[in-house]
Amino acid sequence: MESEPFLATQTRPQLQPILEVEEDPDVSPTHMKKSNSGLGGLHRCRTAPAMAVMRDLKPKTPQIPKPQSDDANFIIRQAIFLLFIYLSLGVLIYSFNKDNFSGIETHPVVDALYFCIVTMCTIGFGDITPLTPATKVFACVFVLVGFAFFHILLSGVVNYVLDLQENMILTGIKMNSKRQQGFSAGDCIVDVEKGRMRIRLKVGLALGVVVLSIGIGTLVLYFVEDLDWIDSFYLSVMSVTTVGYGDRAFKTLPGRLFAVVWLLFSTLMVARAFLYLVEARIDKRHRSIAKWVLSRDITVQDLLAADVNNNGFISKSEYVIYKLKEMGKIGEKDILLICDHFSKLDRNNSGKITLPDL
Numbered sequence: 423m424e425s426e427p428f429l430a431t432q433t434r435p436q437l438q439p440i441l442e443v444e445e446d447p448d449v450s451p452t453h454m455k456k457s458n459s460g461l462g463g464l465h466r467c468r469t470a471p472a473m474a475v476m477r478d479l480k481p482k483t484p485q486i487p488k489p490q491s492d493d494a495n496f497i498i499r500q501a502i503f504l505l506f507i508y509l510s511l512g513v514l515i516y517s518f519n520k521d522n523f524s525g526i527e528t529h530p531v532v533d534a535l536y537f538c539i540v541t542m543c544t545i546g547f548g549d550i551t552p553l554t555p556a557t558k559v560f561a562c563v564f565v566l567v568g569f570a571f572f573h574i575l576l577s578g579v580v581n582y583v584l585d586l587q588e589n590m591i592l593t594g595i596k597m598n599s600k601r602q603q604g605f606s607a608g609d610c611i612v613d614v615e616k617g618r619m620r621i622r623l624k625v626g627l628a629l630g631v632v633v634l635s636i637g638i639g640t641l642v643l644y645f646v647e648d649l650d651w652i653d654s655f656y657l658s659v660m661s662v663t664t665v666g667y668g669d670r671a672f673k674t675l676p677g678r679l680f681a682v683v684w685l686l687f688s689t690l691m692v693a694r695a696f697l698y699l700v701e702a703r704i705d706k707r708h709r710s711i712a713k714w715v716l717s718r719d720i721t722v723q724d725l726l727a728a729d730v731n732n733n734g735f736i737s738k739s740e741y742v743i744y745k746l747k748e749m750g751k752i753g754e755k756d757i758l759l760i761c762d763h764f765s766k767l768d769r770n771n772s773g774k775i776t777l778p779d780l
Contacts, residue, residue, distance in 0.1 A: 504571065505571075508538075508542070508567070508568065508571060509535060509538050509539075512534065512535075512537070512538035512541075512564055513531060513534040513535055513538060515560055516533070516534035516537055516538070517530055517531070517534055519554075519556070519557055519560075520533070520534070522552065522553050522554045522556070522557045523537070523550055523551065523552055523553060523557060524550070524551050524553055525549050525550035525551065526549060526673050528673075528674065528675040528678060529675055532675060532678050532679060532682075533550065533678070535682050536550070536672065536678040536681060536682055537550045538564070538568075539681065539682050539685050539686055540666075540681075540685065541561065541564055541565050541568055542564075542565070542568030542569070542571070543568075543664055543685050543686065543689045544565065544568075544569055544664050545661060545664045545665075545666035545685065545689075546666045546668070547666045547668050547670075547671035547672075548666070548668030548671070549668070549671035549672070549673070622702065624698050624701075624702075625695075625698045625699055625702050628691075628694060628695030628698040628699075629695055631691045631692075631694075631695060632662070632691065632692050632695045635658075635662050635684075635687075635688035635691055635692060636655070636658045636659055636662060636688075637658075638684065638688075639654075639657075639658030639661060639662065639684060639688065640654045640655045640658045641654075642677070642680050642684070643657055643658060643677070646674060646676050646677045646680065647672060647673065647674060647677045649670070653670060656670065657670040657671075661681075661685060661688070661689075662685075662688045662689055662692045663692060664689055708749075708750070711749055711750065712749050715745055715748045715749050716745070724744070727744065728740050728741060728743075728744035730743075743757065767779050767780075
């Protein structure tokens, strides 16, 4: 006890209620004396945790709450509200300056909305273009704001919808797996270890959405815009990929009404599909690197590099950190940040964090 000053000062007052014996008429003074003399030989085990220290410790600073992602409903409401404001402003400015734009006219409001959507999606068919310096400045500001809005806020909404759909699929598969024993079709869909859909399936679903978007656009263009199958397919692909050469465009009122909705969602879905392809490529590379790291034999150079404490051997923690660095999961900067935070908690430089340090 004398070698542990903290425990010596804290344990004795807490043991005092235990050493005090209530007065009982049935117990003789001689027996009480023997009992008290016997308790005097009690000693605390060195491996036992510190007693009654935690109630005396109060947080010195309030805990910083963990950063939470924005509420999904709030994101959707915010996206719809900002989209409404953005498109309303564009339609209003276009309507008061429609004579300063060139192109085929169908309906003022529909043409204005169609121009705003085509500009925001950065397609640029060229069928409606500004003529005066004022409208050109408006188009420049509108496309810059729309580009940022389109790729940041609306992409977040699409990600939320796709993640929600994935969670629903995962929940349904887990419920079915509990009912059925053995192999099921869900094993090909879900990566049980990672708790998510397999990346190849996600790529397949994303490519399916691309094909569906192009197919719907081709059919509508063929029947509404009076184009042949080749030109319909050509304009559909040029639209969803935001290329927009300008040799073909939507010219009829029903066609532009369809384009207002179709272009807004199809371009987002196609962009998300290509992101899944990139994610699949990166995931494949990470898996191959992890397999190589875990399969190769450790060398003398590895031992010297992993031996941070320079004690001639590698501990389990050192081995884990070294392998994570080889896999690219963590970097030297991350480790230094964690070590710096540990040093701030370890005020006595004892190499460990105890209750008094908290």
